[in-house]
Amino acid sequence: MYKDLSTEQLKNEKQAVQKKYDEYKAMGLKLDMSRGKPAPKQLDLTDDMLLHCLDGAHISENGVDCRNYGVLDGIYEAKRLFMPMLGVGRYEIIIGGNSSLCMMYDNIARAMLLGVLGGKKPWSKNEHVKFLCPAPGYDRHFAICESMGIEMITVPYKEDGPDMDMIEDLVSKDEEIKGIWCVPMYSNPTGITYSDEVVRRFANLSPKADDFRIFWDNAYCVHHLTDTPDHLLNILEECKKTGKENMVYIFTSTSKISFPGGGLAVLAASEANINFIKDQMGYQTIGYDKLNQLRHARFFRDFEGVQEHMKKHRAIIAPKFETVLNILDKEIAPLGIGSWHKPNGGYFIAFDGLEGTAKRTVELCKGAGVVLTGAGATFPYGKDPMDRNIRIAPTFPTVEELQKAMEIFCESAKLAALEVLEK
């Protein structure tokens, strides 16, 4: 453990680590681990979708020519893929375009400009609008708020989800709080899944604002990595029990099932919310790409087809997660300079280093050719108050590249820790 070393021992260790780091640096590697990008081999899994799924037949089950205008909320066979995935009914879902981020952005833009069901006025007609942001979280969620001038309040994580005491307290008092960002399953980046109790407490929130919404980004709901997957309670069902079913918007996509940027995005919510949103959406578009909906419906057939398909993804990426975790266990754990959660799914491992080391670690990695997500990116305004969280995205590189990149990461983390401990 580094903390037990004498000044002299720290100095020697630092020299040794620096030497190793310099050797890696001299290799001139170039590896990008900045984003949760599927590897080309994962994309190959759905290549057939592009070739055969529309073989001369463009008519949906109920007779819609998917090449022409219409069907704002998506064709039924596409809905059917996602209804069991999210545990919702056919009138509780909209199949969107190629990006769930875009669906979330659009829902916030609509809330700001037009208002939400049950709200007295558009959010933007209030002097201040605030969002709760459990952190570390997804940088692009926070960026949406920042772009629109929505004030973000950081909520810390506990073992089984965000700090619900704090959330309950804040939303019950402050009418300016209009929403909260959640990645409830295999959370980006921590990898944890919200406990049943946490989900129930969400469903039971009593916000002061009558136009408050939970943005439930269930991006990784079928992205398991182990034989003991996590289980997430159905928030819409829980909200129905409390009579607050209009409080939640659920999002997911096939970006990491079929193609990132060439897949389907999905919004699920109460039937009343869906009808309200469809009315608003009708001003923006006549409908999303039904040909791509048809491709997906025919390729996967049903939700079982999706689940089977996800096993193929797992076979490709689980070894990558193991590679990262093995190196961290071997190189970092014995030194007491970092902690992480071993996720049962998702796309990330969140590394918490010593306080004040994250930025320096990312900088050192970059110096040796390994690009990571910027330190701080996982917090509102890009500011990690402890400067210790780093998001590791293991999916894109090959196992061999990853091995090398993680060796560099570990030496960088050690060096950054030693620099702090020296002081």
Added chain:
Amino acid sequence: MYKDLSTEQLKNEKQAVQKKYDEYKAMGLKLDMSRGKPAPKQLDLTDDMLLHCLDGAHISENGVDCRNYGVLDGIYEAKRLFMPMLGVGRYEIIIGGNSSLCMMYDNIARAMLLGVLGGKKPWSKNEHVKFLCPAPGYDRHFAICESMGIEMITVPYKEDGPDMDMIEDLVSKDEEIKGIWCVPMYSNPTGITYSDEVVRRFANLSPKADDFRIFWDNAYCVHHLTDTPDHLLNILEECKKTGKENMVYIFTSTSKISFPGGGLAVLAASEANINFIKDQMGYQTIGYDKLNQLRHARFFRDFEGVQEHMKKHRAIIAPKFETVLNILDKEIAPLGIGSWHKPNGGYFIAFDGLEGTAKRTVELCKGAGVVLTGAGATFPYGKDPMDRNIRIAPTFPTVEELQKAMEIFCESAKLAALEVLEK
């Protein structure tokens, strides 16, 4: 001419027309001419795009895997299809998703929430926001304004475009006027194309608002119907001459080239505008569907390929326009109860009946099984001050259906005219 008939003659004529109308009604037809929808035969023209264009190769010319994330503004080979179409350079264009309506909506939403280049604050931070709306125009343009509470000021059309005296006068005086809707070529629904002088006067506008934008929806720029197509001056080029190149956003799409809802949308503007918009767009999405961009680039190859393709569309739809015009010439022209422009392209014929007859004509058509766009839809707030404009969309029905539908239309227009003349 109906206006020359005596009361007695009018009565007899009405009886005769009513009888004919009732005969059509008894046929129990069901025809929808409400929207500008391509016919299935037109969609067949691009079926091959869905089968062969991605045959095992998903890499763009410059090495992008189009199955994965990235390239916010679209791949270069897709841009290259549209650059000569709109007369803009590679840094003056963004390839979007499946809907130009959506791109227009998003640009207005961003202007409202975030502001435009050169603006001091977001549009929505003003107490009032106004748009000029040349009318008759596209109902979905007007609906966007209405949904966001943007006040619409109707501008009448002259022979060669909207009333420029009125537009110049209004924008120079009123800082609350932030934009204007234009369909400058084969205008929806009138079919006229703006003259060179009108385009130059647009490029020379001196709006009081420094965040004023011309929304130039060039939806029908390659949708010619005759051997003597109209020509539209390049507004961006003209704006560069006056130093006002940031004043215009140009839109188009392949909705009526490839697939409506499964095509590509395009935004063109000055490089400064494009860079500013890309920065804002980055909060909404990581990128649009590049696989569909690649499909289009490979199917059409280049702009010449698009132009050749449009000849095939013309071969299918030009006879439909002829059918409509022939019946109007034969049945309506001699009676002096309506006027229309014979368009050289586009998707519509705008019929101007006698004052106070449009709603009744549409109602009568519906009664006999022919659904038209609602009367008034072509005006802001759905209110045609003269109640005389009806948009005829001839593309979707077959020639045989259209013949029947137009016979019913003519009897309905006559009946409505006779009812007014009787009074």
